[in-house]
Amino acid sequence: xxxxxxxxxxxxxxxxxxxxxxxxxxxxxxxxxxxxxxxxxxxxxxx
Numbered sequence: 294x295x296x297x298x299x300x301x302x303x304x305x306x307x308x309x310x311x312x313x314x315x316x317x318x319x320x321x322x323x324x325x326x327x328x329x330x331x332x333x334x335x336x337x338x339x340x
Contacts, residue, residue, distance in 0.1 A: 310317040
């Protein structure tokens with residue numbers, strides 16, 4: 294089954310959603326927020 298990742302970019306946050314599925318999360322849109330809250334393995338695991 295194919296999976297898709299959508300990322301909504303705003304000034305303050307990144308909203309990430311993986312479909313199909315119910316997983317989504319929000320992180321601060323800065324270097325520290327991205328490094329701390331969106332490890333590459335979390336994205337790879339869900340794709």
